Amino acid sequence: MKSEPSDVSIDDLSKLPDQSVAWYGVRNYQARNFMRDQMRVGDGVLFYHSNCKEPGIAGIAQVSSTAYPDATQFDQNNKYFDPKATQETPRWFNVDVKLIKKIALISLDELRHHPELERMRTLQRGNRLSITPLDPSEWEFITEHLIK
């Protein structure tokens, strides 16, 4: 799951109550569907810093709630406000994500050097989805071999 550290960084997450955050602001249907239809409480999450000086995996987290309507879609003053969403028929959903641990950054450059990860969705050319599923073998490789 990608987050821009200027918005919510791994250190921001570590300071939040319960080290947990609502994954608000997703406005892409495919990414929304991953949260709404596929994520389960306890699923592992790689917390990825994007659109920043050092992009890469900054921490390990887990899904800590099932999906529920993203509150920002109803807030006229929020940049994620969606005039087409209503309380009765919300359009956007988010899960909560809870920090497990911050790790030494695994840079995008390093990720690209491991053949075990060459099919990883988020590394594919042209991929812009902020949320992508991981193959269990990719999760295993990263958590067992790339965390110092």
Next chain:
DNA sequence: GCCAACGTTGGC
């Protein structure tokens, strides 16, 4: 349903 125009993402 097509598709041009436009907006966004995100690495570099």
Next chain:
DNA sequence: GCCAACGTTGGC
């Protein structure tokens, strides 16, 4: 700041 890639919008 550039720009490739891709998603969304809306006229027709």
